[in-house]
Amino acid sequence: MSKIKIIVTLIVLSLGIAINASSVMAAKDSLNLGMVLEPTHLDPTAGAAASIDEVVYANIFEGLTRIDKNGAVKPGLASSWTVSEDKKTYTFNLQKGVSFHDGASFEADDVVFSLNRARAEDSVNAQKALFKPIESVTSKDSNTVVVTLTQPTGSFLFNMGWGDAIIVDQASADKNKSNPIGTGPFKFSKWVKGDRIVMVRNDAYWGTPAKLKTATIKIIPDPAAAVSAMMAGDIDGFANFPAPESLAQFKSDPRFTVVIGSTEGETILSTNNQRGPFKNLKVRQAIAHALDRKAIIDGAMFGYGTPIGTHFAPHHPAYVDLIATHPYDLEKAKQLLAEAGYPDGFKGVIKLPPPSYARRGGEIVASQLRKIGIDLEIIPVEWAQWLDQVFKKRDYDLTIVSHTEPMDIGIYARKDYYFAYDSPKFQALMEKLDATVETDARYKILGDAQRLISAECVNGFMFQLAKHGVWNKNIRGLWENSPVQANDLTEVYWVD
CATH class of the missing domain: 3.90.76.10 (Dipeptide-binding Protein; Domain 1)
Known part of the structure; x- marks a missing residue:
């Protein structure tokens, strides 16, 4: 072969490699993000599920x-x-x-x-x-x-x-429930129920355009399946990874970034305050003393989580540490239960939604309460059932859920809310808070509110949910923390 032909061949080959490399780079304008819970619909103005906002907030x-x-x-x-x-x-x-x-x-x-x-x-x-x-x-x-x-x-x-x-x-x-139309940097493309939700870039967006051309939310409720999908590269990342027991595996793998952040998710043993024995303050106090928070965090979350003694995020400057109000004390719990008129305990039902913190945590909580004589029947429910039976109809004794809405202590002022707490004193605190603008004064009121619901053991306050982020090491722009319930993809992009 002549020198000229060799040179031409090399040029053609190099151009082919360059074109191929560009194609590979161009392909990195899409993202496959895993999510545990599938939304019931896609209209955040008509539903309480956090999974709705996790798809559409700031994106659509x-x-x-x-x-x-x-x-x-x-x-x-x-x-x-x-x-x-x-x-x-x-x-x-x-x-x-x-x-x-x-x-x-x-x-x-x-x-x-x-x-x-x-x-x-x-x-x-x-x-x-x-x-x-x-x-x-x-x-x-x-x-x-x-x-x-x-x-x-x-x-x-x-x-x-x-x-x-x-x-x-x-x-x-x-x-908007099935075809959400907003003004955001992404447009809704399609929803394959039980599998994925697809968004595409809005090229007519009024602000800074998204760097991603497409974003696909893959629904993977099973923790083991989430691990397999990540390891196989079928999923680029999970903003909220459901398998904390596997985080060490991902930390040691150079393909991934693992970030442990904070959330607004107060994980509580939600209690129906107007049902059966749970109307009794001493019963609720007994439950509070029977909860071993460390064992729940270790067993359900593999050590990831921050103990709480009230419904408030520990990272907030107004947080009051009230864990010592009801320390783990089985003898005290049994004494309170006897004083409430249940020396031999009683039976109840705990309904558990799909998240691993609830299903795993529920098994541990049931075991702990059994030690003081409260025998719970565990009923797993799907998310739609939980919203209907527990959240809407209050057909439950106990349940476990993370309240991921930001600064949401005000829900305790709602008489018709699902844990049926009706306290004029607390309602007056929230009215005072609403009318207060000065920061230090607001923090004092928030402190008083935290102390009140802790003293009245409205719910079993367990731990603040940690945010387990696992994603490809070349992804930038995903949130490390969750100040609101969102997977904001507006600034997400890939690097080489």
Whole structure:
């Protein structure tokens, strides 16, 4: 072969290699993210399941404000805002040039519709209480919305960043459960029930476009299957990995990044406060003294988790450490149970949803309570059953769940909430909190609220759920912590 032919051949080969390399690099604009629970639907304004927000928050839907990875309030569909001197009137300046995914224009009337819909008497919003302080919502012009509150509300801007406060278009709102249409950087593509949800980049997005062209959420409820999928490369990562027992395996594998972060997930032994023996404070106190938090964390979460003595995140500056209020003490627990009129104990039912913290933790809790005479029948339920039987109908004695909503101690003021706690004293604290803007004063009220629900043993407070992130070492932009229940993919990208 002549020198010229050799040179030409080498050039062609090198170009082929370069083209092939570029193709490989181009392929890295997609992400396969694993998730344990499949959403019941995809409308965050009509459901309580965290899995809904974990798919759509910031990706498909947006609110006036948004919560970033550090838990800070940032502009969303509102580019800026001003607050009146009396702290009761918020004037929001909206982003311009925004369209919904179906091409409909975003305007002030959409905000008016969305907030009024959320606070309406017939609202099905799971966090309707967030909108209670709103007195009126009006459009000043197509790009300006005025929200007037009944009283100063220190958490208002943060509340507007919840998934439950996203802005929707009236024309498509009723179809968002199966075909979500928002204003975010990703558009809904398809949902293969029991398998995957696919989103594609919104090339007409008003803000900074997503780096990923496609994002696929793969539903993998089984921890062993999650491990296998990660090891085989079928999944690029799990923002919340369901198999903490396998984290050491991934830490030692150079293909992966393992991050242990914090969440807003208070993992509690939820108690029906208006049912049978559980109405009795001494019974609830007995349960509190029978819970060995360390054994639950070690057994269910393989040591990952932070013990809590109340419903509040330990990383928050207003947190009060109340673990010593009810230390592990079986003799004290038996004494309290006898004083409550149950010297020989009693039988009950514990319904456990699918997450491993609940199923594994439930076995341990049942074993611990059996030591003081409380014999629990364990009933595993699927997530839809849990929402229907436990959350909606209160047909349960005990259950285990992580409450991952941010700063959600206010749920204890809801008389109709699923653990049926009705305390005028606590309700008054929350009313006072809503009317308080100054930070130190708010923290004091939050401390008093934590002490009250701990003293009354409303629930069995066990541990703060850790965030186990496992993903390909070349992925950047996934959140290490979870200040809100979200898998925000807006800044996710691949590196070489």
